[in-house]
Amino acid sequence: MRIRQEKRSNPLQNAKTWLMGFLLPVMILIMNMQNIAFAEDYDFAEDYDFAEDYGSAEDYDFAEDYGSAENYESAEDYYGLANEEQRVYDFAELLSESDRSALEKQIDKAAEAAKLDLVILTVSEDFGMSDQTLADTFFDNGGFGYEKGLYSPSGVLLLVDMDMRQIYLSTAGIGQLYINDDVIEVILDDITGDATAGNYRKLCDEFIEDVVYFAKEGAVTKDYQELVKAWNTGKYQDWDEIRSGLSKEFNRVDSLLMNYDEDMITGDEDLDVYNRTYNGFRKVTFFTIFRSFGLDFGIGAIVAVIFTLVNLNRNGAGMTVSGQTYRTEKNPEILLHTDQFIRRTTTKTRIESTSSSGGGGHSSSHSHHSSGGHSHGGGGRRF
């Protein structure tokens, strides 16, 4: 006589198991792929060449545009000379003419690659101005910036101040994003040695290379690209406009901005302080940790193992009896019960008040406003 199954649950359970085991990983893969950006938008380092490709100094004619350092009496003189055509301003005459022209060409290509303008400025006399002011004002006055004409030109300026023997990097516009404070430190690490040794040409080469590298590093996520694209069209006066979704083609941007953390911007027309998460502009919440497949898988595995161990078929029913079951009286008979106090020992400890140490910092850009009204980031170092 066979036992008839009362429940027809088995085929259903098997189907569920197969569903979970195979279809889910596929779905997860598909989901994750949406977040992978593609690099075709950007040039690669191989695409732009270095000094060897360019001709000699005679080809260029801006070498006579400025004379030696003694000719200047104040910082204004510097600013006056800043113009849109030129990127290398060697007032301290640290570089040769061929160097300067070569660097101009390099910067041309680098700016395309990094989508940032690069300016190199050397002075032997700072006229009592701080490097920050000097650099920022120079940049603003020169009308530099990638995608000029917009409310916030983006670029990075390298200032070599021979008077104070300091290097200073100034960032503007989206340059503040890509070249944030941490990156500035890294670049300074890279080039300070060269400055001390007097290899100024090498210093500039490194500067350009580093800026391109970090700019490309920073522009990887697709979401971020969309936002920058939106910004750079110049169609929008401010973030609110973008947010209100006036243009259909930027609806995706709009939805991205929904997650934009308003605390991260001051509401300026310029991009101010922000926290760069691995998502770019995405706001970080508690649930963000669940975007990691590894963590989710780990949690799933742990729960699954615990569930299995708990439900494993065991010997049904344990011992349910004890001495209580078989004892004739409710409680044992007590024949002797003495507790004799012997002694007391005491120890004394001092209670320390604990002080908490400061928390870690985020990688961010501290920004300040130059007199021109634009916000800049920056950092400097002595050499």
Next chain:
Amino acid sequence: MVQTYKCPGCGASLQFTPGAGELVCEYCGTHVSVEQLEQDQAPADYKVENQVDHSKEAHGDMNSYVCKNCGAHLIVEKHTSATTCAYCGSPAVIEERLEGVLKPAGVIPFKINKEQAKEMFRKWICTGFFTPSVFKKQASIEQIKGIYVPFWLYDYEAEADAAADCTRVSTERRGDYRYTHTDHYHVERRVRSQYEKIPADASEKMPDDVMDRMEPYNYGEIVDFSMPYLSGYESEKYNYESNDVSMVKRIEDRVNSYIYRDLQSTVNGYTGVTYLRKDISLRRKQAKYTLFPVWILTYRYLNQNFMFAINGQTGKQVGKLPNSKGKIWGSIAGITFGICFALLMLGGLLG
């Protein structure tokens, strides 16, 4: 001498039926009470028709008898005191193994009948989460057997005597300092407990751990022993004497743990207890031979033996179900990916 009880109405074999509390004829439905059968015993009846074959006794632990009903020659094991004919199913009670010094002091008659037992087993198979589906179809439920298992019920008096160093720790705070006080006490206790009717099965075949888990039995339903109760079931007489070394060790280990627990329960309110001396003395007062009803099903799956047992009086079930490896891994994978997917969705939407 083997006894088979006959129905006064139609002559068929009578079996003890749990629902009725007496013997019922399967064919004509006549009820006969146990007391009636006790009185009606005519010793001459079976001397002629059913004989124990003494010539076979010399061959070790096998005895044989001739079935009163169908004439089959049946072999019984050394300790079997009741059985059913393998050919015609007719119950047989082996009187010599239940008389005189071998007579049980008491018996708990079966309260759960075979149909109920089969139903319990059927339900129990479905409870396991990882039970292989193949297994659920295979189990041969018909072979469930009702057995009276021989038990010794022990009465013990136990005393425990102990001395210990106990500490009680308290802390207080005064100003900038924390004071930790440790009070030391010398503690002495002596307790005595009487335990009564602690059961231990006296059958070699029955696994001790399964039998222990069948407890507790309701002793209020122990009745004086009478052979008709066994009719229709398997039964064994005790394999071990009450003072057998292995039985004594088993029961005294148990009593030791009980009295020790009792002792510990009297030492309260201390942070730390270090025993300096522990003496336990036990005194066996008596042991009574009793038969307890159990439904047993043994089955085999993938070269492993499993036993499922039901307490024939209270219905408590003890047994082990096999685990299907496939189901275990399938469920681990399913849950892992299920949760993983859910969390990823959560992170994607809200993170």
